[in-house]
Amino acid sequence: MTVNRRHDSGQQALxxxxxxxxxxxxxxxxxxxxxxLPSLGKINLGVAAQNIQxxxxxxxxxxxxxxxxxxxxxxxxxxxxxxxxxxYGPRRVLTLAILMYSLALAAMAIVPQxxxxxxxxxxWSFAIIQLLVGAAEGFGPPNSAKIIGxxxxxxxLGLGISFANLGIGAGGALTPVFIAWTMQRWGWRTSFxxxxxxxxxIAILW
Numbered sequence: 001m002t003v004n005r006r007h008d009s010g011q012q013a014l015x016x017x018x019x020x021x022x023x024x025x026x027x028x029x030x031x032x033x034x035x036x037l038p039s040l041g042k043i044n045l046g047v048a049a050q051n052i053q054x055x056x057x058x059x060x061x062x063x064x065x066x067x068x069x070x071x072x073x074x075x076x077x078x079x080x081x082x083x084x085x086x087x088y089g090p091r092r093v094l095t096l097a098i099l100m101y102s103l104a105l106a107a108m109a110i111v112p113q114x115x116x117x118x119x120x121x122x123x124w125s126f127a128i129i130q131l132l133v134g135a136a137e138g139f140g141p142p143n144s145a146k147i148i149g150x151x152x153x154x155x156x157l158g159l160g161i162s163f164a165n166l167g168i169g170a171g172g173a174l175t176p177v178f179i180a181w182t183m184q185r186w187g188w189r190t191s192f193x194x195x196x197x198x199x200x201x202i203a204i205l206w
Contacts, residue, residue, distance in 0.1 A: 024151040028163040031144055033202050034094065035167025038137040039175040040195040041070065041101055045108070045130060047179045048188040056112075056122055066127045070134035077138030082146075090143035090150075095203050097143075101136035102199025104129050109189035 053063045085093045117125040144164045152160035182191040
């Protein structure tokens with residue numbers, strides 16, 4: 001709703017003869033960053049999986065469904081994410097989603113200390129946190145698309161979508177290197193803390 005109001009105001013300003021401000025291009029830069037972030041959740045556990053499996057003596061099967069539940073929740077929440085974004089506005093919804101999966105990523109570092117681990121065990125605790133990460137990250141694609149549609153002219157929607165794709169590609173390329181380097185220096189827990197912190201910073205910028 002906020003994005004649409006800004007878009008309408010911008011169109012009215014152009015009709016009134018005012019010069020464009022270039023705000024949309026700053027929004028597109030933020031779209032790149034927002035679409036880089038989900039790679040932190042998608043890739044982090046995959047890189048850390050062997051360390052976690054060895055430390056907590058998980059079987060390969062157990063580690064497999066912990067990894068797989070992220071993909072399940074990520075896909076499942078795409079549809080409600082779009083509906084909620086239409087209802088409450090993509091800026092607000094994306095901000096909450098980024099904060100949610102950033103905090104969930106940070107929580108991965110302290111799963112054994114969480115109360116839920118005493119109730120359902122370590123494996124299920126890791127799975128529940130991963131489910132939350134995937135569900136929150138599922139809000140990214142539909143709400144990014146809505147923002148692009150609101151800020152980019154009809155004839156430049158393809159260009160707008162390319163900013164989102166650039167973020168996805170850059171995140172997929174840079175995240176494994178960053179996470180592997182972090183884990184090598186400070187351990188797998190620090191990588192989750194840092195990824196959560198990065199997400200909170202981007203949410204504030206957003």
